[in-house]
Amino acid sequence: MKILTATQTHQLDEATIQQQHITSLALMERAAQALLRWFEARFHADKPADTLVLCGPGNNGGDGLALARLLHEAGYPVRVVLLPADKYAPDYEHNLHLLPKVLSVRKLAAKSLPILDADTLVIDALFGTGLSRPLSGLAADLVCHLNDSGVRVLAVDVPSGLLANAPQPDPKAPVVQATYTVSFGLPKLAFLLPQNARYVGEWHVEDIQLSAKFIAEAATPWHFTALAPSPDVQLPQRRQFAYKNVYGHALLLAGSRGKVGAAVLASGACLRGGVGLLTVAVPGCGYDIIQTTRPEAMCLPDAEADFISVLPELTSYQAVGIGPGLGQHEASRAVLEQLLRTAQVPLVLDADALNLLGEHRELLDLLPPDTVLTPHVGEFARLTEKVDDDYRRLQLLRDFTQKHKCIVVLKGAYTAVGAPNGQVYFNSTGNPGMATGGSGDVLTGLVLALRADQRLDALTATRLAVLAHGHAGDLAAAHTGQAGLVAGDLVRHIGPALQALMR
Numbered sequence: 001m002k003i004l005t006a007t008q009t010h011q012l013d014e015a016t017i018q019q020q021h022i023t024s025l026a027l028m029e030r031a032a033q034a035l036l037r038w039f040e041a042r043f044h045a046d047k048p049a050d051t052l053v054l055c056g057p058g059n060n061g062g063d064g065l066a067l068a069r070l071l072h073e074a075g076y077p078v079r080v081v082l083l084p085a086d087k088y089a090p091d092y093e094h095n096l097h098l099l100p101k102v103l104s105v106r107k108l109a110a111k112s113l114p115i116l117d118a119d120t121l122v123i124d125a126l127f128g129t130g131l132s133r134p135l136s137g138l139a140a141d142l143v144c145h146l147n148d149s150g151v152r153v154l155a156v157d158v159p160s161g162l163l164a165n166a167p168q169p170d171p172k173a174p175v176v177q178a179t180y181t182v183s184f185g186l187p188k189l190a191f192l193l194p195q196n197a198r199y200v201g202e203w204h205v206e207d208i209q210l211s212a213k214f215i216a217e218a219a220t221p222w223h224f225t226a227l228a229p230s231p232d233v234q235l236p237q238r239r240q241f242a243y244k245n246v247y248g249h250a251l252l253l254a255g256s257r258g259k260v261g262a263a264v265l266a267s268g269a270c271l272r273g274g275v276g277l278l279t280v281a282v283p284g285c286g287y288d289i290i291q292t293t294r295p296e297a298m299c300l301p302d303a304e305a306d307f308i309s310v311l312p313e314l315t316s317y318q319a320v321g322i323g324p325g326l327g328q329h330e331a332s333r334a335v336l337e338q339l340l341r342t343a344q345v346p347l348v349l350d351a352d353a354l355n356l357l358g359e360h361r362e363l364l365d366l367l368p369p370d371t372v373l374t375p376h377v378g379e380f381a382r383l384t385e386k387v388d389d390d391y392r393r394l395q396l397l398r399d400f401t402q403k404h405k406c407i408v409v410l411k412g413a414y415t416a417v418g419a420p421n422g423q424v425y426f427n428s429t430g431n432p433g434m435a436t437g438g439s440g441d442v443l444t445g446l447v448l449a450l451r452a453d454q455r456l457d458a459l460t461a462t463r464l465a466v467l468a469h470g471h472a473g474d475l476a477a478a479h480t481g482q483a484g485l486v487a488g489d490l491v492r493h494i495g496p497a498l499q500a501l502m503r
């Protein structure tokens with residue numbers, strides 16, 4: 001699913017109107033109907049005692065007016081407050097005239113900000129994608145009043161004051177802190193960034209049949225990898241007569257004294273990820289552990305007891321993963337360097353392999369094309385630079401993957417997969433329960449399994465692994481709850497998660 005800019009979103013509206021031979025007013029009515037559908041599904045069981053619709057002067061306000069009418073017709077108690085302006089959008093004017101006369105409609109004045117009771121539900125239809133400058137004056141006062149009141153807010157399209165796809169030009173200007181945001185057609189980039197979570201709240205996208213042709217042709221680096229209604233990336237069925245070579249033989253280098261658990265988790269995920277064969281290279285102290293916990297895997301113990309010091313001979317493998325629990329011993333750094341210099345097969349680098357790269361950045365020039373790196377934000381900062389702004393971090397991600405021709409999985413909520421051509425794919429699955437030790441090791445094992453799979457290209461394999469990892473987390477959390485989720489639960493749910501991604 002593509003993510004478009006505010007400008008492209010306006011063009012998309014125009015294209016929809018032209019291609020479908022409808023008026024802009026009819027498209028606004030569709031948007032309002034979609035909002036009503038969401039509203040009824042969410043609130044039918046606990047109807048708000050009071051719904052206050054705040055309308056700005058543009059089409060976002062027009063959506064609000066149309067929704068106020070529909071809510072009134074559906075029997076909800078509704079009040080409307082209008083933000084005064086020099087000029088109003090034509091469809092706003094039209095919907096204002098369509099409001100039933102019995103509805104309470106008043107123009108906002110500085111001295112009479114609306115009274116907000118705890119059980120009021122506010123609909124924020126002040127500004128949408130047409131926001132052209134930070135909020136000021138009466139609009140800013142109203143938004144501060146709203147945020148201070150602590151009432152529930154449903155933002156129409158975007159929380160007012162928030163730009164859809166760019167950082168806030170004035171960090172001091174207020175932005176609506178919505179409880180819910182209901183948007184149209186496609187998600188907005190702003191929804192996916194941690195720095196905006198407190199404004200966006202729980203977000204949803206409602207279909208309003210926007211032009212599929214325009215969306216297909218639109219150029220954008222941003223994508224959202226959805227699981228439903230059908231997965232954006234799919235795993236081919238296993239063939240009845242396929243040999244295990246099709247699924248590849250993977251080599252995993254992982255573990256050091258006290259961190260052999262990382263090797264256990266990553267190897268479990270690799271096996272559950274459908275790899276044909278798995279060999280795990282561990283320090284001597286990990287031999288019995290791997291042989292006992294993962295009898296399906298072969299094990300190569302290192303001569304050193306506590307860390308990995310020798311790169312195994314590589315000719316039998318279709319993919320190699322390195323990093324979980326590896327430690328940062330100089331001998332292990334040398335193994336990493338030798339791997340980067342000699343490997344002829346896909347590589348997956350995680351955890352301490354990334355920390356070693358960060359410490360020895362000259363090694364970045366050795367990365368073979370399509371190598372997959374799986375840093376969290378801290379590890380990514382060590383590879384690039386520390387930044388506070390999420391938009392800036394996304395730019396660094398695109399620069400890094402294009403410069404090094406690699407794939408970076410930037411882990412977090414909405415994990416971003418950056419491709420060598422600069423495209424970025426945000427993941428839709430997963431939950432906060434996955435912020436727990438070992439979760440990343442599981443992802444590494446799963447990426448490794450799918451990189452060894454001879455049927456998949458590098459980007460598809462990586463996106464599939466990220467989608468399945470998050471889905472496994474969602475399936476697991478349904479049993480354990482988020483707090484009770486541990487990384488081993490993810491491994492156990494990889495099978496069903498991959499099954500849901502089957503073509």
Ligand SMILES: NC(=O)C1=CN([C@@H]2O[C@H](COP(=O)(O)OP(=O)(O)OC[C@H]3O[C@@H](n4cnc5c(N)ncnc54)[C@H](O)[C@@H]3O)[C@@H](O)[C@H]2O)[C@H](O)CC1
Nearest residue numbers: 027028058059060127128129130131132133134135157184
């Ligand atoms: N496909 C869709 O997404 C649809 C979207 N719709 C809705 O339309 C808005 C976008 O409407 P637009 O008229 O372009 O912009 P806004 O309503 O967001 O605001 C424009 C309005 O406000 C003035 N303005 C801008 N910034 C400020 C400011 N900081 N202070 C004061 N005034 C400001 C500007 O000059 C204009 O007058 C979209 O979000 C959807 O909600 C359609 O209804 C249908 C389909």
Ligand SMILES: [K+]
Nearest residue numbers: 124127158160
């Ligand atoms: K809004």
